[in-house]
Amino acid sequence: MSAGWRKQIPPDALLRLRQRLDRLPYKSPERSAQISATTELYGISISAVYRALKDFLKPRATYRIDHGKPRVLPESELQRYCEVIAVLTMARLPKAVFFRT
Template sequence: MPPGWRKSIPAEALLQLRQRLERLSPKNPERALQIAAMSQLYGVSATSVYRALNDLLKPHTVHRIDHGQPRILPRQEMERYCELVAALKFRTTNKKGRHLSTRRAIELLEDYGVDTEQGHIQAPKGVLTRSTVNCYLSGWHLDQPRLHRPPPAVRFQAEYSNDCWQFDMSPSDLKHIDVPEWIDPEKGEPTLMLFSVV
């Protein structure tokens, strides 16, 4: 078998099995024999057969081919306008967390435009709506809670579980600094140490 190949039971066989099981009573021991025969025939466990039977007639979510893609504008343009709306909302946030509404940010973008490093950008009137922009702001993680969220802390840890870390402290004879004022001469001379991590 090629790598990544997954054993599966054809839908026709599952439908036939379901029809045979429907003819039997729920407590009939023949049901378990039918399931065992099907699992042995296709080389899967009995649990997999039960799971396949349950999934056979479940409704599946159906999306359009362009689900999640903007239809009113090309994706690049929509991303740029959403970034500008998010930037306007971010820059107008006060200490209480209040900021410009999406509707007002769109109005400013359509009426006056925004000066950026790439030049003056002004959105065409009537193309951007509040609900569409809000949907893409949250979908592309440009909404206010995510923009104001602090970056995640990076833990100091080994990449692999068996990695060894060695901390080395060695006195430095080659480096000298002026004695700081907070050093107490009664406690002895301070030693400058070099720290290295391997």
């Protein structure tokens, strides 16, 4: 066994367990029986089963392929566009703004 290996419940078993638990009332003793049966079957602790159920089908952050890159204009054109806007903005400002003492 390697150091990073740990016991895990297969995803299909987690899905079936989640479906069985969802059909039972919250305070039902059958819920704990289902969890106990799962712990014995896979040789893991009760907290590991609850942790696996909590993390199962949890949405994960995904990013687009072009994350962080401009979508409308290529970066070189966007840079040129920003420079033009900066020049026009500087031309419109009164000179007193630039030469304050």
